[in-house]
Amino acid sequence: MIAKISWPNHNITSAACRWIGIYKDRKKSRKMSAFIEETKSLLPRIAFIACGCFSPPTPMHLRMFEIARDHFEMQGTHRVVGGIISPTHDSYGKKGLASSLDRCAMVKLATQSSNWIRLSDWEVHQNQWMRTQAVLQHHQNYINNHINSGGPGGDDEQDTHLAGWLPRGLHESRDPVRLKLLCGGDLLESFAVPGLWAEADIEDIVANHGLVVITRAGSNPGKFIFDSDILTKYQNNITLITNWVPNEVSSSLIRRLLGRGQSVKYLLDDLVLEYIKRQRLFNFKSKYITDAVRPNHLLFNHAYTDNNQNASSYSVSDQLEQDMDESDTPSPQLQHTATSRVFCCGEATLRGSKMQRSGPGQAVQVITMQADEKEESQAKKKKISQVQL
Numbered sequence: 001m002i003a004k005i006s007w008p009n010h011n012i013t014s015a016a017c018r019w020i021g022i023y024k025d026r027k028k029s030r031k032m033s034a035f036i037e038e039t040k041s042l043l044p045r046i047a048f049i050a051c052g053c054f055s056p057p058t059p060m061h062l063r064m065f066e067i068a069r070d071h072f073e074m075q076g077t078h079r080v081v082g083g084i085i086s087p088t089h090d091s092y093g094k095k096g097l098a099s100s101l102d103r104c105a106m107v108k109l110a111t112q113s114s115n116w117i118r119l120s121d122w123e124v125h126q127n128q129w130m131r132t133q134a135v136l137q138h139h140q141n142y143i144n145n146h147i148n149s150g151g152p153g154g155d156d157e158q159d160t161h162l163a164g165w166l167p168r169g170l171h172e173s174r175d176p177v178r179l180k181l182l183c184g185g186d187l188l189e190s191f192a193v194p195g196l197w198a199e200a201d202i203e204d205i206v207a208n209h210g211l212v213v214i215t216r217a218g219s220n221p222g223k224f225i226f227d228s229d230i231l232t233k234y235q236n237n238i239t240l241i242t243n244w245v246p247n248e249v250s251s252s253l254i255r256r257l258l259g260r261g262q263s264v265k266y267l268l269d270d271l272v273l274e275y276i277k278r279q280r281l282f283n284f285k286s287k288y289i290t291d292a293v294r295p296n297h298l299l300f301n302h303a304y305t306d307n308n309q310n311a312s313s314y315s316v317s318d319q320l321e322q323d324m325d326e327s328d329t330p331s332p333q334l335q336h337t338a339t340s341r342v343f344c345c346g347e348a349t350l351r352g353s354k355m356q357r358s359g360p361g362q363a364v365q366v367i368t369m370q371a372d373e374k375e376e377s378q379a380k381k382k383k384i385s386q387v388q389l
């Protein structure tokens with residue numbers, strides 16, 4: 001009797017072949033993605049810095065970074081290694097500017113969900129407002145020094161002395177990183193406001209750093225560049241990016257809505273909104289907060305605005321760092337405590353406080369009596385004049 005040899009069933013054979021095919025394909029695609037990664041790592045490295053008030057930071061401020069990174073990645077021309085948000089100094093004095101401490105805290109909260117956009121508080125720590133060119137130069141120099149100071153393989157994450165805004169992994173190579181100014185079309189157009197920008201600064205920014213401009217309703221950056229000789233001369237260094245998903249949310253819009261007591265939910269990061277509420281920023285109540293009645297934890301900022309008169313009596317950076325940490329996780333310390341000196345009409349009167357009411361419809365300014373007489377007299381000196389509602 002002839003034994004019947006039974007071959008593996010046809011389906012099994014073809015399945016095996018398919019698996020081998022898939023295995024080969026995977027190997028190929030792994031090789032391919034390794035190749036793409038390698039090619040990417042050869043691209044020139046860039047980082048973005050956005051200068052502004054961020055009072056408060058909006059989702060569009062962060063979208064600018066994402067839009068810009070997408071653009072360069074899709075063009076395949078550069079590798080984006082980091083994003084920096086640099087709030088302007090308190091003495092910039094723009095209407096609606098919250099204290100730098102609050103603006104930095106809000107930026108920190110807003111960037112919590114990003115793994116590449118970071119806050120730089122260097123600008124707010126200076127003795128005075130800094131021109132944007134100087135801000136760019138400082139950050140560029142810091143990056144250059146950092147790259148030149150260590151060989152590839154240096155462990156940035158372990159280095160606690162590094163500025164918090166510094167993009168990580170810069171030591172992967174010795175290739176330079178060019179820091180570009182990231183802005184909206186309106187900021188570009190402010191170059192034409194007489195006396196606002198020095199021509200030499202504009203030239204330095206476009207010639208030596210580079211500008212990345214995101215379109216914004218109400219501005220026409222393409223035409224603006226065409227109309228300017230300097231910008232046209234250096235237009236190779238200007239990247240104009242159309243934002244196809246525009247969102248006209250702005251800090252001033254947020255402030256206006258809050259001032260009217262209207263909702264800004266879904267227009268702002270929830271953490272930022274929570275902070276605004278907690279610190280009573282921008283709403284009608286906060287209108288009556290002056291330096292004199294500022295909570296203790298904001299005192300470092302007081303020293304700034306007083307031209308650093310008191311700055312030497314305590315460490316500004318220590319204080320900021322401490323407050324920044326507080327902002328990361330809501331802390332009862334940020335709530336008004338018994339020592340808080342801020343409250344306003346409609347609120348329960350705190351113990352030991354004095355109310356000054358002069359008539360219906362008028363704002364009430366309340367100053368909590370201080371144990372310390374000296375502090376009280378300072379507070380009184382700066383007391384808010386009555387405001388007609």
Ligand SMILES: Nc1ncnc2c1ncn2[C@@H]1O[C@H](COP(=O)(O)OP(=O)(O)OP(=O)(O)O)[C@@H](O)[C@H]1O
Pocket residue numbers: 050051052053054055058060061064096182183184185186187214215216247248249250251252253
């Ligand atoms: N909706 C937006 N689209 C494009 N760019 C924006 C938008 N909002 C802000 N920017 C850009 O963000 C940067 C920081 O701006 P800034 O903090 O002054 O914000 P802002 O919302 O324009 O403030 P404000 O409303 O107080 O004038 C600027 O370069 C500005 O052009």
Ligand SMILES: NC(=O)c1ccc[n+]([C@@H]2O[C@H](COP(=O)(O)O)[C@@H](O)[C@H]2O)c1
Pocket residue numbers: 051052053087088089092094130131132133187190196197198201
């Ligand atoms: N000459 C300058 O360098 C110059 C002039 C005006 C504004 N800025 C900067 O532009 C940013 C945005 O300012 P605005 O919110 O006023 O548009 C801020 O960071 C501010 O410091 C720089």
